[in-house]
Amino acid sequence: MSTLIKLSARLYDPVLGRALKPLRQAFVRALPEDRSLRILDLCCGTGDQLRAFERAGYGDLRGLDLDPGMLAVAKRRSGTIPFDEGDAAHTPYPDASFDIVTLSLALHDKEQSLREAILTEAYRLLKPEAYILSADFAFDERTRFMGRFLITAVERFAGGEHYENFKDYVRRGGMKNILPGGDVDIAETARVLNAGIALWKIRHRR
Ligand SMILES: C[S@@+](CC[C@H](N)C(=O)[O-])C[C@H]1O[C@@H](n2cnc3c(N)ncnc32)[C@H](O)[C@@H]1O
Numbered sequence: 082m083s084t085l086i087k088l089s090a091r092l093y094d095p096v097l098g099r100a101l102k103p104l105r106q107a108f109v110r111a112l113p114e115d116r117s118l119r120i121l122d123l124c125c126g127t128g129d130q131l132r133a134f135e136r137a138g139y140g141d142l143r144g145l146d147l148d149p150g151m152l153a154v155a156k157r158r159s160g161t162i163p164f165d166e167g168d169a170a171h172t173p174y175p176d177a178s179f180d181i182v183t184l185s186l187a188l189h190d191k192e193q194s195l196r197e198a199i200l201t202e203a204y205r206l207l208k209p210e211a212y213i214l215s216a217d218f219a220f221d222e223r224t225r226f227m228g229r230f231l232i233t234a235v236e237r238f239a240g241g242e243h244y245e246n247f248k249d250y251v252r253r254g255g256m257k258n259i260l261p262g263g264d265v266d267i268a269e270t271a272r273v274l275n276a277g278i279a280l281w282k283i284r285h286r287r
């Protein structure tokens with residue numbers, strides 16, 4: 082995260098919350114029906130995605146983020162959902178302890194080595210047959226001009242390393258090209274924000 086957005090954790094939801102609502106809903110639609118699933122949101126930010134899961138009836142939720150400012154907002158707004166401060170590449174949770182790991186806009190802003198480390202950690206945390214739901218930017222022939230324009234403007238505003246990493250992510254061609262090696266199924270399940278954000282289901286076969 083850029084210094085500006087870091088300083089503005091309290092502004093994250095007021096500024097981006099409305100625009101990201103279709104993404105929050107797309108994640109909910111992509112979840113299995115079973116409301117007892119254990120769900121971990123890595124790089125959870127202000128916890129907005131977890132609150133959408135909670136409103137939809139999912140009860141076994143947990144969030145982790147590195148930034149204390151984001152977590153302070155998350156804890157204040159989220160009531161009973163537990164949040165942990167830590168690095169998503171090295172979490173304190175046991176192997177195979179979650180049914181779903183979500184990554185919402187959690188990879189484009191990082192360097193490729195950290196993206197791979199976070200995804201590898203997510204594979205470790207998932208039960209057999211479980212999967213990651215990851216949403217991030219997707220610029221291709223389906224993306225409408227306004228989606229590309231607005232997303233690029235926000236990322237440029239974020240600036241610094243965040244913007245450099247965003248450009249690297251776009252250059253690589255999106256999610257399927259940032260996965261670490263291994264036997265992985267990846268399927269796109271939804272598009273939102275003028276088709277500028279895609280949601281992928283990622284299953285790592287051990
Ligand atoms: C673009 S924000 C996305 C926040 C949230 N997932 C959402 O959908 O609104 C990226 C988040 O990644 C967090 N982050 C950055 N590096 C991290 C790391 N190594 N481990 C955990 N969280 C990290 C930032 O603090 C920030 O909250």
